[in-house]
Amino acid sequence: MRDFARSDSPAVQRQLDRLGALSVPDGRLGLTTIRALLARLGDPQLRLPPVFHVAGTNGKGSTCAFLRAMLEASGHRVHTTTSPHLVRYNERIRVAGALISDERLALLLAEVLDAGEDLAPSFFEVTMAAAFCEFARVPADACVVEVGLGGRFDATNVITQPAACAIAALGIDHERFLLVPEEGVPTEPLSRIAFEKAGIAKSGSPLVTFSYPEGPSLEIERAAHAAGAPLAMRGRDWHASVNVSGLNYQDRDGALVLPLPTLTGAHQTENAALAAALLRHQDQITVTPEAMAQGIRDARWPGRLQLLAPGPLVGDREVWLDGGHNASAGAMLAGHFAGQRLHLILGMLEAKDPASLTAPLAKSIATLTIVPVPSHDWHPASTFGERAREAGDVANALASLPDDSLPVLIAGSLYLAGEVLRLNNEIPG
Structure with a gap:
């Protein structure tokens, strides 16, 4: 699978041309290449501020947008990496709240591409390595990281100790990559998707999810247990509903009444609730209910309804x-x-x-x-x-x-x- 990017900056375009020429041999799965590339760059993924790692078929980007807005409304400086970009490649790497500059992007991509020239990394692996390098160098209070595809073998899954992880809505997508026959994995399609997404679970890091049908729920429960990740699933560990007063959220620590999102669509209320649950089930960063409410109002996510x-x-x-x-x-x-x-x-x-x-x-x-x-x-x-x-x-x-x-x-x-x-x-x- 290949991505495409264009820039008005000649210096950036030279690196994007190199990036666009990369390909991934069919059937290559795993984290070996991204780990080798990051090792040559000094393992920046080990020096990040607290990371919020978000997977899902639909809604993970919107959840990241709500998370960033909530954290920033609390006064925190936030690094964010999401994909794909809509117009400019720079959209993939937001450094302490601002899109990465063309000047910095050109130097960063050149550094990463030069370091991994003989490793044959993919477009996304280079992008993640570049983002993590910059995030490790620029001071910030938190990182919001969106999974690119799946979770278990996604290049973002080199993060070792996130503040918390989340899984948004599940659906059937990217079947060519996520439903490849493999021994010892679920065969029912949605359960297999859940298995792949739950691969981001890490020991000691809360895993916050929606509720799903029985098969996918069991796969997520198994993955969380195997990883030693405390699981917070909607309908059991946290609850959210909408009425005339707004978004009503409740968990073990009490109840909140939050506003409805500015983003259009009933599904965005679900994604806002997931972002709130993610922040409520971690203990590394303080975000007040007032900041959560402001973040729900402020969040923007172009190209989605x-x-x-x-x-x-x-x-x-x-x-x-x-x-x-x-x-x-x-x-x-x-x-x-x-x-x-x-x-x-x-x-x-x-x-x-x-x-x-x-x-x-x-x-x-x-x-x-x-x-x-x-x-x-x-x-x-x-x-x-x-x-x-x-x-x-x-x-x-x-x-x-x-x-x-x-x-x-x-x-x-x-x-x-x-x-x-x-x-x-x-x-x-």
Whole structure:
């Protein structure tokens, strides 16, 4: 699996060209390469501020956004690494609250790529090594680290003693990597996904999770027990619900009434609750209930059920943007737009299930326009049946829509979401 990145800085682009040329041999799994690379760089992952490590199929990025906002509302300096980027590679590495500068990024990537030239690391392994190097050098109070893919063999899983770990919503995604047949692992797909995510559990570090069906729950319980990680599962160790007063949270230490998120969608209330639970079940950093409330209000996470501002791409039309690309994302979108008609502009990677969004949204779709995903292989209109038509890009897709009052949803890929934000001058900062 290869990623893509572009920069207006020639110095950064030289390193991104080197990064883009990296590949991973099919079948290579494990942490051997990232550990060898980090050893050459002085093992920066051992010198990080307290780390909050977050896995999950859906919602892990939003949970990280809530965590960062809550920590910063308490006055803490926070390093954050998330993926993928939407517009600029710099979005992956936030140092003490600010996106890494082009000047620093160019030097850092050169350092890491030079150190690992003979190791054949992957794009993501280099990115994580660069992030950990910078996080170890710049003072901060906490790190928020999003798992890239899975958990057990993810390059972020070199963290040895996190302040706490979390697992967000589970779903079927990245089957080619996470459901590879292997002896001694669960065979039921969602249980196998849970097994992979729970691989981030560490001895003595709380593992905070949602509640799941029986099979996945058992896998997480087994992993936590084997690792010696105290498990805090929703519905048993903590509780959250919504009513007219807001988000009602409760655990062994008492109850909180928190505001509903500014981020759109009922699922974001769930992710905010998980972030609060994660902070409540650790003892390395103090975050007050007032800071949690402020963080829930302040959190921003572009490209996830985002209502676009009027701009050069969308004009004044009501246009929503979401990078979700699996069945869980489809169910979330269907719930949000239930009872509404909309124009769907869809761009999906060839490796994704084309029905994962169109099937849940079927009752809402007034028109379906298929667009390319820039720089990637994508599903053409013929994949989606006779109703689907094709446009050369999002701008042409928007121009072809009827001039009516129906909202527009652009969805199917975070890579497409990044291009839409760039064209509409809404570059994440």
